[in-house]
Amino acid sequence: MRGLLSIFLLLASVTAAHPEEVVAGLSRDQVAITANFDGSDILVFGAVKREAPIPSSAPLQVIITVSGPKEPVTVRRKDRRLGIWVNTEAIEVDAAPSFYAVATTGPLDEVLTNTDDLRHTITIPRAIRVVGAATGGRSVQEFSDALVRIRQEANLYQQLEGAVNLFEETLFSTRIDLPANLVEGDYKTEIFLTRNGRVVDNHTTIIQVSKVGLERWIYNLAHDRPLIYGLLSLFIAISAGWLASAVFRYIRF
Amino acid sequence: MQIYLPIAEVSVNAFLLLGLGGIVGILSGMFGVGGGFLMTPLLFFIGIPPAVAVATEANQIVASSFSGVLAHFKRKTVDLRMGTVLLIGGLFGAALGVQVFAALKEIGQVDLLVKLCYVVFLGIIGGLMFLESLRAIRRAKSPTKVPQRRKHGLVHALPFKMKFRTSGLYISVIPPLAVGLLVGILAAIMGVGGGFIMVPAMIYLLGMPTKVVVGTSLFQIIFVTAFTTLLHATTNYTVDMALAVLLLVGGVVGAQIGTRIGLRLKAEQLRILLSIMVLAVCGKLAMDLLIEPAELFSIGSEGHN
Numbered sequence: 001m002r003g004l005l006s007i008f009l010l011l012a013s014v015t016a017a018h019p020e021e022v023v024a025g026l027s028r029d030q031v032a033i034t035a036n037f038d039g040s041d042i043l044v045f046g047a048v049k050r051e052a053p054i055p056s057s058a059p060l061q062v063i064i065t066v067s068g069p070k071e072p073v074t075v076r077r078k079d080r081r082l083g084i085w086v087n088t089e090a091i092e093v094d095a096a097p098s099f100y101a102v103a104t105t106g107p108l109d110e111v112l113t114n115t116d117d118l119r120h121t122i123t124i125p126r127a128i129r130v131v132g133a134a135t136g137g138r139s140v141q142e143f144s145d146a147l148v149r150i151r152q153e154a155n156l157y158q159q160l161e162g163a164v165n166l167f168e169e170t171l172f173s174t175r176i177d178l179p180a181n182l183v184e185g186d187y188k189t190e191i192f193l194t195r196n197g198r199v200v201d202n203h204t205t206i207i208q209v210s211k212v213g214l215e216r217w218i219y220n221l222a223h224d225r226p227l228i229y230g231l232l233s234l235f236i237a238i239s240a241g242w243l244a245s246a247v248f249r250y251i252r253f
Numbered sequence: 254m255q256i257y258l259p260i261a262e263v264s265v266n267a268f269l270l271l272g273l274g275g276i277v278g279i280l281s282g283m284f285g286v287g288g289g290f291l292m293t294p295l296l297f298f299i300g301i302p303p304a305v306a307v308a309t310e311a312n313q314i315v316a317s318s319f320s321g322v323l324a325h326f327k328r329k330t331v332d333l334r335m336g337t338v339l340l341i342g343g344l345f346g347a348a349l350g351v352q353v354f355a356a357l358k359e360i361g362q363v364d365l366l367v368k369l370c371y372v373v374f375l376g377i378i379g380g381l382m383f384l385e386s387l388r389a390i391r392r393a394k395s396p397t398k399v400p401q402r403r404k405h406g407l408v409h410a411l412p413f414k415m416k417f418r419t420s421g422l423y424i425s426v427i428p429p430l431a432v433g434l435l436v437g438i439l440a441a442i443m444g445v446g447g448g449f450i451m452v453p454a455m456i457y458l459l460g461m462p463t464k465v466v467v468g469t470s471l472f473q474i475i476f477v478t479a480f481t482t483l484l485h486a487t488t489n490y491t492v493d494m495a496l497a498v499l500l501l502v503g504g505v506v507g508a509q510i511g512t513r514i515g516l517r518l519k520a521e522q523l524r525i526l527l528s529i530m531v532l533a534v535c536g537k538l539a540m541d542l543l544i545e546p547a548e549l550f551s552i553g554s555e556g557h558n
Contacts, residue, residue: 035495037257038264074553084542086365087551146550180255180264215259218494222260222486230486233312233494234479237501241319244505 020060021049022191022203031178031187031209039180042066042207044103044189045173055195060169061104061111063122063192066176066207068099069185070129075143091143095129098183100151103160103174113197120192120199124148124157155179184210260493261305269299270499274313278507281317281448283515284527289314289445290375291534292500301496303364307354307443308485308492309500314446314478316501317508318471324512325468332419332465336472338426339433339451343477346437351484354442364551370443372539378453379531385457386524393521420461420469428459433473441481446474449531463520 024046031040044064054060073096079088104111108123117123130144151157156179164174187207193200211219222229256267273295281288289310296306325331357363415426432454436447451470455461461469486492515523 033257035256036254038255076551076553078546078549078551080545084365085544085546087362143550146548147552150548150550150552180257181262183262211259214495215257218259222490222492222494226487226490227483229494230483230492233486233492233497234315234482236494236498237312237316237479237482238319240498240501240505241316241321242323244509245320245323248509 019050019052019055019200020193021201022193023047023049024191024203024205026189026205026207029205029207031182031207032212033182033184033210033215034212035214037180037182037215039182040178042176042178042189043173044176044191045171046191046203047172048170048193054169058196060166061106061194062164062166062172063105063108063111063194064103064164064174064176065122065127065188065190065192066099066101066178067097067127067188067190068183068209069187070095070097072096073147075147077143077146091130091140093128093130093144093147096147097127098185099156099178099187100124100127101158101160101176103158103163103176105162105164105166105172107161108159111194111197112192112199116194116197116199120190120202122190122192124152124159154181156181178209182209256495256499258301258305258493258496260491261301261309261496263300263302265299265301267499270496271503273299274500274503275507276503278317278504278509279511279514280507280530281504282321282508282511282513283518284511284523288317288504290371290443290449290531293443293445294371294534294538301493302491303367304358304489304491305493305496307367308482308489309496310445311440311478311481311485312492312497313500313504315475315482316497317504318446318475318478320505320508321512322468322471322475325471328468329419330465331468331472332417332461333472334415335417335420335422335429335459335461335465336469338415338429339436339469340473340476342430342433342435343437343440343473344480346434346439347441347477347481347484348437349434350438350441351481351488353438355488367443368538368542370439372535372542374439374450375531375535375538378449379528379535381457382453382524382528383532386521386528389521390525417461420459420465422459422461424459432458433477437477440474440477441484446478448474449527 024044027043031042048060073093074090075093076087076090078085081088102108102123112122117126121127125144125148128144128147130140148157152159158177160174164172166172187209188204189207190202190204192202210216221232254267255264257264273292277288277292277295280291292313293306293310296310297303322331354363357366414423416423432451436451439445439450440447448470451474452466455466455470456463482492
């Protein structure tokens with residue numbers, strides 16, 4: 001009896017903590033990198049499920065993030081030494097997503113508080129984890145800013161404020177463009193509902209990005225059987241060289 | 254048509270690669286060089302990661318050199334004996350070069366080393382060749398001057414002499430071994446066959462007759478670059494087969510066309526054109542090092558696999 005009561009209480013507390021819940025869908029949960037892969041886009045859509053009427057306190061906001069696999073990277077800075085520009089200082093970034101997009105219904109500083117950003121690591125600078133200090137006198141901040149800047153220019157990091165459409169505080173959707181230079185792995189897609197900048201509910205799904213067909217085969221061969229792969233590459237090169245010479249001799253160009 | 258390269262993990266235009274392969278192939282056929290010194294910087298430029306560019310370029314050079322050497326075998330302009338001696342030095346050099354490459358990758362200076370190598374070697378070779386061919390052209394215009402006799406220098410004073418019948422030489426094996434070693438190191442570090450160093454070294458250092466130089470150089474480049482390809486494939490996993498195929502299809506066709514163009518030009522004209530091209534690439538790379546870059550920061554991936 002007591003057990004039943006505690007379960008009931010637990011359930012009540014859960015529903016109390018989440019008066020609004022995300023029900024979400026993706027236009028696809030797999031992206032296949034084929035030989036002629038030229039980028040892709042994903043439609044993230046969903047609805048807000050609620051038992052009670054829409055709270056009238058503050059407008060509902062939606063934040064959607066898509067994050068590629070996280071990898072350690074090194075960020076280096078050039079300086080002039082003896083008249084030429086060489087890499088001098090460097091920092092190790094422990095984990096930086098290979099791809100990161102954050103789409104919102106409004107300006108980020110309005111839809112999300114700093115505390116909740118810290119807790120859920122939503123904005124681009126938060127998604128990068130830097131531990132340790134720079135080798136020179138420069139601040140770590142300068143290096144992580146540079147990382148964000150370079151990847152933003154390559155369209156790998158996208159900050160899409162106002163890109164999420166929200167209807168009647170219930171239905172939402174957005175389109176995320178995945179660039180052609182995509183790395184394989186699990187792309188974590190998260191949807192956050194916020195009110196007054198506080199996250200009221202979130203939902204996570206995974207999009208699988210993987211090479212298929214010839215791409216898969218070549219990649220696997222190169223990593224599993226490097227010697228055979230190397231020999232095959234040479235064989236192709238030699239036969240192409242021979243073929244070209246034979247063809248040109250035949251047509252006597 | 255965009256194509257996704259499985260190892261480089263970037264998407265590039267297939268026709269751009271075919272075109273690049275073709276143009277570089279024509280130049281390499283004309284001048285008897287692998288064309289790697291042009292192709293590798295071009296690949297950097299279109300966004301191929303340097304490690305993949307260097308390794309894949311070695312693979313492509315195998316194809317274009319093989320295509321070229323077949324023509325030279327028919328004309329009997331390959332000194333197999335000299336080629337073998339150069340090759341022995343070359344294989345040791347390639348093994349050493351891959352080690353140096355890996356060590357510099359660790360400390361993040363591989364970019365600098367590759368670029369410095371390019372600037373220094375292209376500058377020296379291009380400059381020397383340019384002056385020499387200018388002199389040759391001037392000599393051709395005033396035929397009263399008698400060309401100087403080849404001096405008997407250090408090359409003839411060293412021990413371990415060997416007869417190289419096709420080249421008509423009787424010299425020590427130490428200089429060819431050293432030249433091979435140097436070119437092997439460069440092949441691994443710079444992703445080039447080293448023809449642009451090998452050809453002048455054979456003419457000016459070893460005193461080989463010009464007609465056997467190109468064939469012999471191509472002959473040994475095939476083996477050195479094949480060896481480099483295998484080393485890169487097994488230690489760094491950076492040979493991209495799809496990239497190599499696109500480049501070499503353009504390359505082998507271009508090389509055949511280039512060889513035929515080359516036959517119609519005079520030797521001095523050919524050399525002066527090559528030297529201008531070498532100096533142009535050198536100047537471009539030197540500018541990159543000397544002028545403040547727009548983006549001071551760069552991202553290097555660490556701990557791949």
